[in-house]
Amino acid sequence: MADTASQSPGRLPSGPPRAPFLTRGRIRSLAVQILFIAALVWVVHFLFSNTMSNLSRQGIASGFGFLGNRAGFDVSLHYIPFSSSSTYLQGFWVAVINTLVLSALGIVLATFLGFGLGLARVSRNWLIARLATVYIEIFRNIPLLLQLFFWYFAILRPLPNPRDSVDFGGIAFLNNRGLVVPEPILGASGNAVLMALVIGVMLGIVQTRRMRKLRDATGDAGPVWPWWLGGLIALPLLAWAVSGARFELIIPELRGFNFQGGMVILPEMLAALLGLSFYISAAVGEIVRAGIQGVPKGQYEAAVAMGHSRWEMMRLIVLPQAMRIIIPPLATQYLSLAKNTSLAAAIAFPEIISIVAGTTLTQTGQAVETILLAMGFYITVSLFIAAVMNFFNYRVLRNDR
Amino acid sequence: MTKSFFLATTAMVLGAGLAHASTLEDVRERGAVVCGVTQGVPGFSNPDDAGNWTGFDVDICRAVAAAVLDDADAVRFVPLSNTERFTALQSGEVDILSRTTTRTLNRDTALGLNFAPVVFYDGQGFMVRESLGVASALDLDGASVCVSAGSTTELNLADYFSANGMSYSPVRFDRADEVLAAYDAGRCDVYTSDLSGLAARRLVMENPAEHVMLPETISKEPLAPVVRHGDDQWFDIVTWTVYALIGAEEMGVTSENMQEMAEGGSPDIRRLLGAGDDNMGAWMDLENDWSAKAIAAVGNYGELWERHLGMNTPLELERGLNELYTNGGIQYAMPIK
Numbered sequence A: 001m002a003d004t005a006s007q008s009p010g011r012l013p014s015g016p017p018r019a020p021f022l023t024r025g026r027i028r029s030l031a032v033q034i035l036f037i038a039a040l041v042w043v044v045h046f047l048f049s050n051t052m053s054n055l056s057r058q059g060i061a062s063g064f065g066f067l068g069n070r071a072g073f074d075v076s077l078h079y080i081p082f083s084s085s086s087t088y089l090q091g092f093w094v095a096v097i098n099t100l101v102l103s104a105l106g107i108v109l110a111t112f113l114g115f116g117l118g119l120a121r122v123s124r125n126w127l128i129a130r131l132a133t134v135y136i137e138i139f140r141n142i143p144l145l146l147q148l149f150f151w152y153f154a155i156l157r158p159l160p161n162p163r164d165s166v167d168f169g170g171i172a173f174l175n176n177r178g179l180v181v182p183e184p185i186l187g188a189s190g191n192a193v194l195m196a197l198v199i200g201v202m203l204g205i206v207q208t209r210r211m212r213k214l215r216d217a218t219g220d221a222g223p224v225w226p227w228w229l230g231g232l233i234a235l236p237l238l239a240w241a242v243s244g245a246r247f248e249l250i251i252p253e254l255r256g257f258n259f260q261g262g263m264v265i266l267p268e269m270l271a272a273l274l275g276l277s278f279y280i281s282a283a284v285g286e287i288v289r290a291g292i293q294g295v296p297k298g299q300y301e302a303a304v305a306m307g308h309s310r311w312e313m314m315r316l317i318v319l320p321q322a323m324r325i326i327i328p329p330l331a332t333q334y335l336s337l338a339k340n341t342s343l344a345a346a347i348a349f350p351e352i353i354s355i356v357a358g359t360t361l362t363q364t365g366q367a368v369e370t371i372l373l374a375m376g377f378y379i380t381v382s383l384f385i386a387a388v389m390n391f392f393n394y395r396v397l398r399n400d401r
Numbered sequence B: 001m002t003k004s005f006f007l008a009t010t011a012m013v014l015g016a017g018l019a020h021a022s023t024l025e026d027v028r029e030r031g032a033v034v035c036g037v038t039q040g041v042p043g044f045s046n047p048d049d050a051g052n053w054t055g056f057d058v059d060i061c062r063a064v065a066a067a068v069l070d071d072a073d074a075v076r077f078v079p080l081s082n083t084e085r086f087t088a089l090q091s092g093e094v095d096i097l098s099r100t101t102t103r104t105l106n107r108d109t110a111l112g113l114n115f116a117p118v119v120f121y122d123g124q125g126f127m128v129r130e131s132l133g134v135a136s137a138l139d140l141d142g143a144s145v146c147v148s149a150g151s152t153t154e155l156n157l158a159d160y161f162s163a164n165g166m167s168y169s170p171v172r173f174d175r176a177d178e179v180l181a182a183y184d185a186g187r188c189d190v191y192t193s194d195l196s197g198l199a200a201r202r203l204v205m206e207n208p209a210e211h212v213m214l215p216e217t218i219s220k221e222p223l224a225p226v227v228r229h230g231d232d233q234w235f236d237i238v239t240w241t242v243y244a245l246i247g248a249e250e251m252g253v254t255s256e257n258m259q260e261m262a263e264g265g266s267p268d269i270r271r272l273l274g275a276g277d278d279n280m281g282a283w284m285d286l287e288n289d290w291s292a293k294a295i296a297a298v299g300n301y302g303e304l305w306e307r308h309l310g311m312n313t314p315l316e317l318e319r320g321l322n323e324l325y326t327n328g329g330i331q332y333a334m335p336i337k
């Protein structure tokens, strides 16, 4: 791999000798930058004070005090306690969590789908490659909003009402209110299991790193899977047994209009997830294809010469190198998915736009503050995703020796 | 939705700053009243086949345009969702909001709005599929409810269910079209909105006859045109245009008989029609026949009702509270003098 590494985009050229610290060009550019920042501060200050005086002239409430007021509305999906007597602030956190959950699930699904599509696109099987192309062309070119509506009504229309639910063995039910599944109740064991799981995962990670180092150093190391098995299964099981071994399943039961008990996956969640991840996976598929095709031919030939199977060649040689090309545009797609969750408001998914820039804005009339909150949220999420992807990019480039 | 983002950001940065002190001057300069309406509610504000906006709320704006510009067609209609409407008004994107908007203390004060007289005394109700066999809203424990976000509706809904110790699952949409589509597709057991809105929306359902209203009315929804704080003159113009339409009905003045009435009517009638010597229009910086133009353009309040909402329309709404006070209702114009 040594000779491809020198072409790697991550390699910095050694560059010309550094110029002396203070040169005229530097001073000039410093002055321009200071002026620019001063102008920016002035503009922001002007807009801010202008806005504030306008708001007060029209007698419109301002400030963030409203966040402590009673919200007065209900939300169908909340992972933290929320009711109409909660505050707008609590509503904001509900929206934040809902949006993050949707984004995270969407990113995971889009990644799996996208990598599958990318591999299918370069497949030597004509049919598979064609099908992948058709999928990508369809989902990439139809506006996301339309796709969301499509999924939402494609889910709602054919599904029966709760009384005629599709019955999965009497424990899970599918109807146009969603998919209801049994809810496991671990009682006091729940926390113990969770803690054991966290410890188990850490154990697995530490051990994986140790073994890798060992292999790098000695060329030989023990397997890591027993550690993962122990960390993910044995340890939590042990914790559960020791802490009282309580386990109950709450089976959903049809009462009145709908099923009571159990956990439900709402049609809004399902449609938003499918819409977002199918849309983004099409773009990811193209990125993965480009990445794979960007790996020099010589690498393939070498892999074949070494007697690797096609799958091994992809997994061990081509994909690791393709990641260098894939990660930067992949980050862009993740950002886009996170921001596109806002469109899910149209199909009643209670995310940031729906709760904060929709209902909270209208009920309090505080457009400036609620929009700032929503913008702050999206900026934070974007910066976070960018940082994580930069980290991965750095790792991939660094490992590329 | 991006639109409301855009609107709000504009409001925040420039909008309110550019909104002129005098809406009347702006309207005259522009040659049109900009009127915020719904995104389509039959009978209230709905584009017809040719794309012309028609309806009860639409005609309120046309009446104002006639009074101010002598042209009932000099109106630019801006369809707004519930969540977009107040920002659009506050930021100066529209001059009037005439779209089934309930007057509340919160909106009147904290949102910086002024409400013209109520044009429709309404209340919130529930609609369900007849096949569900529900007879009362008190039987709705555990139901899924489709509702418009950013409305008084979603607040009343929460209050009603919690006051009666019932649970429910709200399905909240920004656009009323989607509320309807989701209910029609079976996502919800219940569709809740203003009773007028339910009646209007039922007309565009797949099978209107399959749905029934429950008997309960759970709130007061006085629907009124809205303007923003800070322009008393414009507030007066909209207020008294509405009173002129109601007053005309009280006095028996219609778009048809107004000519004769202006000549031979009582002093009150002659004043209403700008045929007296007092100079009422000038107090609002309008022509003296401002109200006559409004009545000529859209008819009196009763005509308006019959044309868009009454028994001869698909909505078949009874006047109820919206009868004149002399007929058992509570519609009552302040003295136009």
Ligand SMILES: N[C@@H](CCC(=O)N[C@@H](CS)C(=O)NCC(=O)O)C(=O)O
Residues within 6 Å of the ligand: B037, B038, B039, B040, B041, B080, B081, B082, B099, B100, B101, B102, B148, B150, B151, B152, B153, B174, B175, B176, B177, B193, B194, B196, B197, B198, B221, B223
């Ligand atoms: N009157 C309530 C509810 C208003 C409302 O939701 N109106 C519905 C019809 S009753 C509507 O305007 N829908 C059409 C749209 O949003 O475009 C309020 O002011 O908050």
